[in-house]
Amino acid sequence: MRVLGVDPGLTRCGLGVVDGGVGRTVRCVAVDVVRTPVDATLANRLLKISDAVEEWLDRYRPEAVAVERVFSQHNVRTVMGTAQAGGVVALSAARRGLPVVFHTPSEMKAAVTGSGRADKAQVTDMVTRLLGLAEAPSPADAADALGLAICHLWREPMRARLAEAEARAAELAKKHRARLAAAAKAAKAKGAAR
Amino acid sequence: MRVLGVDPGLTRCGLGVVDGGVGRTVRCVAVDVVRTPVDATLANRLLKISDAVEEWLDRYRPEAVAVERVFSQHNVRTVMGTAQAGGVVALSAARRGLPVVFHTPSEMKAAVTGSGRADKAQVTDMVTRLLGLAEAPSPADAADALGLAICHLWREPMRARLAEAEARAAELAKKHRARLAAAAKAAKAKGAAR
Numbered sequence: 001m002r003v004l005g006v007d008p009g010l011t012r013c014g015l016g017v018v019d020g021g022v023g024r025t026v027r028c029v030a031v032d033v034v035r036t037p038v039d040a041t042l043a044n045r046l047l048k049i050s051d052a053v054e055e056w057l058d059r060y061r062p063e064a065v066a067v068e069r070v071f072s073q074h075n076v077r078t079v080m081g082t083a084q085a086g087g088v089v090a091l092s093a094a095r096r097g098l099p100v101v102f103h104t105p106s107e108m109k110a111a112v113t114g115s116g117r118a119d120k121a122q123v124t125d126m127v128t129r130l131l132g133l134a135e136a137p138s139p140a141d142a143a144d145a146l147g148l149a150i151c152h153l154w155r156e157p158m159r160a161r162l163a164e165a166e167a168r169a170a171e172l173a174k175k176h177r178a179r180l181a182a183a184a185k186a187a188k189a190k191g192a193a194r
Numbered sequence: 195m196r197v198l199g200v201d202p203g204l205t206r207c208g209l210g211v212v213d214g215g216v217g218r219t220v221r222c223v224a225v226d227v228v229r230t231p232v233d234a235t236l237a238n239r240l241l242k243i244s245d246a247v248e249e250w251l252d253r254y255r256p257e258a259v260a261v262e263r264v265f266s267q268h269n270v271r272t273v274m275g276t277a278q279a280g281g282v283v284a285l286s287a288a289r290r291g292l293p294v295v296f297h298t299p300s301e302m303k304a305a306v307t308g309s310g311r312a313d314k315a316q317v318t319d320m321v322t323r324l325l326g327l328a329e330a331p332s333p334a335d336a337a338d339a340l341g342l343a344i345c346h347l348w349r350e351p352m353r354a355r356l357a358e359a360e361a362r363a364a365e366l367a368k369k370h371r372a373r374l375a376a377a378a379k380a381a382k383a384k385g386a387a388r
Contacts, residue, residue, distance in 0.1 A: 042281075042296070043288035050285055070274060080264060083274045084281030091244055091282050094237035102236070 001156075002029065004062035005149030006053070007141045008070070008086035010036055010045045014141030015052070017060045018131070018149035026150050028131040029060060031142050042084070050088045057092060065093040066152035068144065069102035101159075103151050108144070111151035123147050195350075196223065198256035198287075199343030200247070201335045202264070202280035204230055204239045208335030209246070211254045212325070212343035220344050222325040223254060225336050236278070244282045251286060259287040260346035262338065263296035295353075297345050302338070305345035317341050 007014035013036075017029035034052040036045040057065075067089055070082045086102075093100045106116035113126045124143040128136045130150060137143040201208035207230075211223040228246040230239035261283055264276045280296075287294045300310035307320045318337040322330045324344060331337040 041288075041294065043284040043294040046281055046285045047288040050289075071270075076265075080273075080277045083277040084284075087240055087278030087281040088285050090237040090278075091240045091285070094235075094241040095244075100235065100237040 001064070001153060002060065002062045003064050003066055003149040003152045004053075004056060004060065005066045005145040005147065005152065006086070006089050007068050007144035007148060008049075008082050008089055009141060010042075010049070010081040010085055011038065012139060012141045013049050013052070013085055013089075014139075014143075014145030015056055016137070016142060016145035016147075016149050017056070017062060018146055018153060020153035024154060026130055026153060028133060028146060030056070031137050031146055033139060033142050033145075042081070045081075046084060046088050049085050050092060053089050053092045057096060057098070063098070064152060064156070065089065065098055065100045066148045067100060067102050068108065068148055069104045071104070101152060101156070103148055103155070105144075107155065108147045108151040111154050112147045195258070195347060196254065196256045197258050197260055197343040197346045198247075198250060198254065199260045199339040199341065199346065200280070200283050201262050201338035201342060202243075202276050202283055203335060204236075204243070204275040204279055205232065206333060206335045207243050207246070207279055207283075208333075208337075208339030209250055210331070210336065210339035210341075210343050211250070211256060212340060212347060214347035218348060220324055220347060222327060222340060224250070225331050225340055227333060227336050227339075236275070239275075240278060240282050243279050244286060247283050247286045251290060251292070257292070258346060258350070259283065259292055259294045260342045261294060261296050262302065262342055263298045265298070295346060295350070297342055297349070299338075301349065302341045302345040305348050306341045314338075 001020045003018055003020070005016045005018065013034040015034060016031040019027045019029055021027060034049055036048045040048070067086050070079055070086055090100045109118040109123055110116040112118075112130065113122050120140045120143075124136050124140060127143045127146045127150065131146060137146060195214045197212055197214070199208075199210045199212065207228040209228060210225040213221045213223055215221060228243055230242045234242070261280050264273055264280060284294045303312040303317055304310040306312070306324065307316050312320075314334045314337075318330050318334060321337045321340045321344065325340060331340060
């Protein structure tokens with residue numbers, strides 16, 4: 001399975017494509033950072049990011065897109081731009097019918113380093129090692145994008161199995177409730193017949 | 195001039211097209227609210243909003259798009275969705291080379307009612323009167339979208355004149371600095387020649 005990981009941002013937007021192989025093997029297909037000028041309008045910055053993502057989706061044809069889920073941080077202005085960048089990425093994926101999953105930074109860090117509180121250097125280090133890269137991806141946004149793709153490859157099968165188990169449990173519960181209702185109805189009918 | 199006003203949101207996204215005439219006359223061309231299901235994925239909700247906006251841009255051919263600028267509110271989750279919806283709207287406009295301007299809720303309220311602190315009922319009331327509508331637009335998101343378009347029509351000429359005046363002032367200041375520098379250089383040369 002091939003995944004495009006995206007660390008959204010207006011100033012720097014990290015893009016990384018990773019192929020998942022047998023077991024937990026992963027291979028880096030491409031990694032880059034899209035930059036947009038601070039003095040451009042918001043609309044034109046979003047357009048530049050959208051164009052880059054469209055080009056990557058055309059060129060690398062991933063089967064899924066993993067985007068970092070933005071949380072409220074210190075700077076509200078930055079968060080808004082990040083959310084908007086993530087939004088246009090999700091839009092491009094949805095237009096092609098590709099699944100888009102948002103992973104939190106801690107989910108990504110936990111998947112890649114084993115700790116949800118790992119720092120940037122640890123994430124970059126583990127991503128470099130896991131993908132067997134000759135050089136550490138730089139800046140951090142590039143490493144994060146690859147980390148998100150890896151996180152998705154490793155978490156998705158578990159998430160899918162969990163969702164399936166939950167659906168099965170819900171079905172069993174529904175059947176159980178139906179049986180209870182039928183039994184209650186039968187008991188009531190018996191009582192009325194007496 | 196024709197403006198598309200957008201009150202962005204995932205659950206309800208208000209869209210309103212207004213034509214500006216001579217002086218402060220305004221005319222409502224179209225108004226509606228796009229709704230997306232709460233249980234749909236974020237990507238698919240953004241796609242639905244984007245599709246609706248694309249259709250409106252095709253059908254009504256506005257010359258500018260006015261979007262409500264989102265501020266940090268109480269619910270961070272809602273703010274993110276609103277920012278993302280606004281982002282995909284800005285993207286559609288940018289793809290067509292249309293100017294996108296973000297107005298704050300208080301700018302819109304001040305333009306429409308005269309007070310930046312007007313409540314929803316006052317905004318709806320004034321929008322209904324200004325556009326001479328037989329019925330008040332409902333829900334509030336529809337009225338807000340029309341209010342944003344009106345705000346843009348009335349503020350934009352002033353904003354453009356201000357920007358022009360600022361550019362002229364900057365040009366004068368630059369010339370003045372050049373004259374000062376030339377005078378200083380001449381004085382220095384005169385001193386050296388003595």
